Amino acid sequence: MILGKHKDICAPFQIFLTLCLLVPLCLLPSEAFTKDLLSPQARKWLTEHDGVIRLAPVPNYPPVDFQDEHGVFSGLSQDYVKAIEELLGFQFKRVKVDSFPDLIQKLKNREVDVTTSIGINDEREGFLDFQAPHVSVRKVIVARQSVNGPLTWEDLAGKKVVLVDGYLVSKMISEKYPKINYHMVENEADGLNHVALGDAYAMVVDLGSASYNIQKAGITNLHVAGKTEYEFDLRFASRNDWPFLNEILQVGLSSIPDHQREKIYQKWTSFTQPAFYQTSQFWYLISILFFAIILLLLAALFVRNRLRLEVVRRTKSLHESEEKFRTLAERSPLAIYLFDGTEKKASYINTTFTKLFGYTIDEVPSLEKWWPLAYPDESYRKEVSDEWDRKVASAFNSKSDIEPMETIVTCKDGSTKNIVWGYTFTGQQNWAFGLDVTERNKLMEEQSRSAQLAALGKVAANIAHEINNPTQAIVAFSELIEESSGQEDFVREMAKRITAEGLKIGELVKTALHYSRKETPIKKPADINRILKHALSLLKGRMRKENINLVLDQGENIPNLLVNSREIAQVIINLVNNSIDALDEIKEPDRGKLIQISTFKSNDKKEVQVIVHDNGEGIPETNMTQIKEAFFTTKEAGRGTGLGLSIVDDIMRNHGGTFELESVEGEYTKAILTFPVTSPSNAEN
Template identity: 25%
Template sequence: MKKICLAIFLSFMSLLFSGMALSGTVADFRKTLSIEENAWLDAHPVIRFTGDPNYAPVEFEDKTGRYQGMSLDYLNLITSRLGVNFKRVESTTFYDALKLVREGQADLLPVVAETPKRKQYLSFTAPYLRFPAVMITARADVDHWNPEELKAMKVAVVHGYNWEDWLSREYPDVALVLDPDIETALRTTSFGLADVMIGDIATTTYSISKTNISNLRVAHQFEESLQLSMAVRSDLPILRALLDKALANISEEEKQAITKKWIHLEPPIWWKNPTFRLVAWSVSGVLTGVILVALAWNRTLARKVRQRTLELEEAHQRLMQSAKLESVGRLAAGVAHEVKNPLAILQMGVEFLGAELPKESDAGAVIRDMEEAIQRADGVIKGLLDFSREKKLDMRKTDLNQVVRDSLKLVHYELGHHNISTEEDLNPELPPINADPDKLKQVFINLFMNAIHAMKRDGKLRVASEVKRLKKGADGGKATGKFHPGDQLIVIEVEDNGTGIEPAKVGKVFDPFFTTKPVGQGTGLGLSVSRTIVELHGGTISLNNRDGGGASVVLMFKTN
């Protein structure tokens, strides 16, 4: 009994004298701790920690190798309460950090999510950081979380992160692509080596902004949030209790200061945003350039019409059109590439803000308007890139009837959604031709979607194919300059019973950037790209209004 009393007395005296040497903040906080806790702190003045060097902005190594991030700021606040020093044990990956703690080479992980597997060797504090969990993808056809479809996909996750444990436990049939860090996982998804990536919106947004990856988007945001805690070895329960008390003592003002330092959550004044200004000026530059090119071309053509015969005029017109498309293509490609990277970052930021702000608030309404504007701008950019991209063909023996059927399958949902019936009048004796079926699918899908938009609802789409031998003057001039009397042609006709085209605009439908759709609903590049693809196959495409209402598009290809 005397020995026990002596031990308690000595611990009390140690606490008394050590408290005299501590700073005011530390001393005040240490008074709230038990004698046993203070004695443990005095016996352990240095606590070893390790972590993920690639989890910015939560924790990471900067270019000089220094440990940075939100977790370091929290550790500094804990130091100001407990009076201990934290010494870092370097690790190469998060998986490596987990191994160091399991082997007893480190005491603490400042940032970690609790999982059943980790609870076997770690003791967790209450969560102190929370971020929305998201699914990132580059695929246009992935727009929601579907566990059944996920079984046929490859899912990128960082090796050792809680997503690996969660997916392995809840969806054991999913094929996981394990990457060493977030940036690698993002690039794996961007390059198509994985279909989707699972992560949290804070770190993925930060990494995308640093790496300028432009083709990724948030396809789904989970209801659950990623909850991050501090964790110690399971044989150090007193340290876990001390960390919980120190974290609970951190004020809301201190927490908000750390969050604002690393994650900018303030609703942006969008018209003052430099990225918005860059997009606006870039789009204006594209339109101005197109107008200037068009004006220059028209003036030159007018002079040539007065000087040349009809035959020379037609030849010159084709030459000028080629030069125009080449210059516009170069301009479009340059502007699109410059705009796409900041637009992708802006999109990720707006999606994150949309999740944070109340949907019924004025700020929420502004965010929704921004999302719609970004989607329209992204559609224009994709059209510009497709218009400017070099059209290399993968020519092989092709059944055009099958290309038509495959294209109809791809727009089957849109047809059903608009209650549009289809009629296929395809000649089964159609001979194969040498063509690129994927490029021709792009043409037919564009034609079908234009027809759907023209009919709106309750319409009828008819597609017919036939083989005919060209007779002199029998095709109404549609094949002028391409084919000759006696040539055997495959003719495919796409008809709809929509509103048709104004007669004054029929001759302009294949011009770049010309569209009959309302502002913001079309880029005016679809038919221009389609004509280029058809002409690369040695064919022709023409559009006219039908006598009974609607429009008819006729494509002609010469048989091999």
Template identity: 20%
Template sequence: MLTVVKTVVKFGKVFIVLFILFTSGFTFSTGNSRISAGIDFIKEGYPFVFCIGKFNFSKDGKNLNSSFSSDFEASLTEEEKAWLEKHRVIKIAPDPNFAPFEFLDEYGHYLGIGADYIKIIEKMLGVRFEILVYTEWSDVISDFKSGKIDMLNTVFSNEERTSYMLFPKPYLKIPTVAVVRKGEIDQIDEKKLGRYRITMVRDYGLTGHFLNKYPGYNIIFAKNISEALEFLVSKKADVFINDIATTDWYMKENGITSLEIVSYIKPDSYLGFGVRKDYRILKDILEKAQDKIPKGTLNEILNRWIKVNVSLKGVFSKILLLAFILLSVVVIIIVFLLLINARLNSMVKQKTLLLYKELEKSRTLESELRKRGEFLDNILDELPVPMLLVSGDGKIIKMNYHFVQCSGFNRDDFENIEDFFKVILKRKGEREKFIEVWKKKQEDVHSEYNFYSYYLSCKNTGARICDIKVKSIQDVYAILFIDLTDILKLQEELKKSLEEKNLLIKEIHHRVKNNFNIVVSLLNLQKNRVENEEVKKAIMVAQNRIFSMALIHEMLYQTNQFTQVSILNYVDKLIKYLQGLYTNEFQRVDFKVEIEKEIYLPMDVAIPLGMVINEILMNSLKHAFPGKRKGVVRINILRTKDKKLEILIGDDGVGIPPEENFFEKKSLGATLIQSLIYQIKGDFKYYNKNGLTFEIIIPLDKIDVKS
């Protein structure tokens, strides 16, 4: 209780200090601000600014003069110096609507963090950056591709841009966020973004990254950030994905208060320079210049565009309230503990009195224990398991009735346990091992020993196979004999029966496969006698469908797995079979197969799924690549984290007309695909974009799947 009191005193001192600070009006404040999230602009090797509390992006940033490293020019090669001498003017076009990183004010002045940073680069290189003025970012990208622009600033690198642009190392990193209307969406999972209407700025690097990563998403393009925010406010879109800095700037610029940031989205936006593909020397020069800029220079630029306002009075008010609550809780706990302590003292007195009474009863219990000992002795005799009780010095105390009946021995037949096992254990090695372990038992009196499948020689029952279990109970050892003789005989019989069953199942699968092949051969003979090409094609399709089922039975008896089929091996064999049927098509079509290993499906799932895969592949080979068109057929099969099997099969062929629905054509193939997928309790859909792709989802928790 003394410790508790000291703790209360400490809390009281803290409470007084906080009260004095608060009442004295201690505050810290700089500039005007509004509530927003902190931004970590750069980590791990790049300059960074991290704002806590309240901050705002300033629009009145001025050009920042920085000291330049005198050894920058010395770091340049003669070739780089000659290039700079030849290219005294470098054309750069900023994004007019990308504040606070770069933008054009009402007078056409180039401003922003990137503008201040590039002025330092301009001074170091000794060249002039000619600012080309555009009103739309899409026009900037178009003219850059045509070679009218030499360099861009604060751009995002993605896979598509690397084909026409070089990227020195970035100098800014900004978190990417998802913006929604307030109160509509609490949290956004990146994997489920596809269910929303997403708006992004056309031709932004981040937009290109998402288009490449999620080609099927519904993205509404805006010409700039303000228009994207308007799409969101007017409910033309559900989510706006952009970096947090420019989003915050234009929400305030446009007076938008009905939107909020709900989630961070990967990847973060790394911003830096973008250079023409043929200006590799300029890329190297820019990287050297960035290395020579002092580490604090970028922070100075950022500080001119980011203002911090922290008022500690509100913080201290909250701390004071929290301290008061904590102190009140501690006082309540102390009072509660005092009441508990008084209650415990009363209980201890009562228990002491009860223990004294129990001590008086102990003598009576001793006599009862003796009677119970005799009772337990009778129980041991009734146990159906043979058992011995042996003292610590090796003398046999008791053989229960079942042991005497099974072995034919009595306790008086042996002086000690070692003599007993010399007689009853038939094998010399087992006998020596048991005696050796028994001699070491005194090192661990509480140990338990197990001896498995020992051969015993009994008078009454002959040779028996038993597990022997030795358990120490204080200074007495209980030895139990578990007879396995009949069980092992039964196991051997079951093993033989199982082998016969497996052989029979293997023969059945083999015969089913042969019967399928006979049907295929009969159809082949019929096909050779038919002159109508349409009938021949129909017979070949029927042959292919029968083979897809026969292949399952062939794999079942060849791999000795009579209930499970490897989907990887099945698809591989099916493709090889199709290659023999569609020789001309395979010369023009590549197969890209990505199937997770060790996926086995039961026969009742493998057969319908195999037929579905076969139907989709035949559809691609027959219809996706007319004439001499070349292409790729992709097969991806994997398990998802939510215990589902995801199957993607598609091609980059001609697809189907947009106005058509694949499953409304009522062809036999479409009907088979629908009915077979429903049969295995799966879901499916198809995408008619850049070819025809089928997505099939099978819940693994509803079927017996081995992995």
């Protein structure tokens, strides 16, 4: 009865007592109800290393591992890492590596403790512990749409195929299929770009990574052209000297529920994105756009008037610039031909061009029309055209002006002119400009001729001396004949000597006339030793007069050279005259004067060299850079024209050879002439 009477009072009290018991339990931490997944030892170790375990994801391997545009580590494996961190209540220290080989090296060096997505092999098991695979990847062959599939390994033989450097599968493929021309890249994105641009035929890559990178880069000309037998499991791996770390990873991975694994997989292997209008970003952009339109409408009224004024100002300025350009172009001494487009159509030629060549823009509307008119000879036209295209391509690639090019142009009236052409490229327009050097070339030819005669003039007195000796002998022999009448044998002997001395005179005169005659320089096979002997015959008298000792070392079996004998003799005369002048300046009276001349061939018979060496005062180092320039001389006025070495250099260039000088001031000067042996037929004496 008592309980029945107080039944209504006890019920609220029981409820209150129950709540008082439950509230403290609710305030206890969740760990009080959840058993720790780790062993006590592993938990202690993890607590001590929380935030210091260095985790380096595989670099640039989307969608498995990569850094997004904000530098945040993302991807399928990174979602697994985050799940492990949440389940076990700790944080990894994430570090970045430069490449996959860099990652492997740092794992080996213990500079990285954990990585997320690598394959297993014997070498890596030597320093890493591996977990069960969390994702599998299949390798496929990706090529351009124009390449028909399915491709096999045999189809790739001899082709340029891209692989990612450092990957285990890259090493396996290159060793198994050595006939393929492999090109290694740092990451999948670079490799796919190579294939898309046509720099490579195909790439062997993970299907998921290929799809992700193709979609992200907006590449539209690639497709999966073949499958391979390679399918790999990717695993978490950790340094094998930290057993607790291996246990922590194993517990964390095995604790991720299946539904969460499926969610991660679908997130990174499905590329279907929600419609843009369903995203918050769309409505954010709509609001910005609305306010922007209002601002634009307000600004348009202001900008419209400003633009109108600016257009008027710039149009006026453009007209003024065009007028200035036209004035300068029309008054320019250069012939200007302006063309553009792939068809190289002319858009402007100046008055100088028309006056120089006789053609108007209607007659040469494109380069295609210009070539046969300017160069009617087909073989010469091809030579000029090929050289022009080569120089223009070189200038275009180096972003510089063209190397000047001299040609002989046929004018409308049939006359020819020597033109030095230049070229420059200004974005959309091509400028060709030519300078008429016809008169300059004639003047240089005349100056060269004058220098040649001046060089021969130096030996004229010596030639007279050489002629005087046999002349006196002839007179003496004649007097002996006159005094010896009736002595027939003696008279006959004297007549022979007179004949011999007369031939000497004739040979000297013939040699001098040959090298002083103006003629077209025709090249013929010739013996360089014979040319040297003839040239020195004109200089022996001067060398004897100057007490100069000549040492001549002529090599044997030297091939004939394709040269103009007169020009090469002029080269020898100029160099020996220079040596004689240098020896005349020797300051020590007891120092002997010596000129050494040698000829020899290279071992492969492709070159022949002539060296003229004197022990004169040498050339100052400050003059070496100018010594070959026309009209440069260090001699007193009246003793030299300054053209001798310039002519030597020009002649050697025209023969496809080289002219070099070596000198030590106060000791010696050495002139080195190098001739090419142009063909096997000319290489035999």
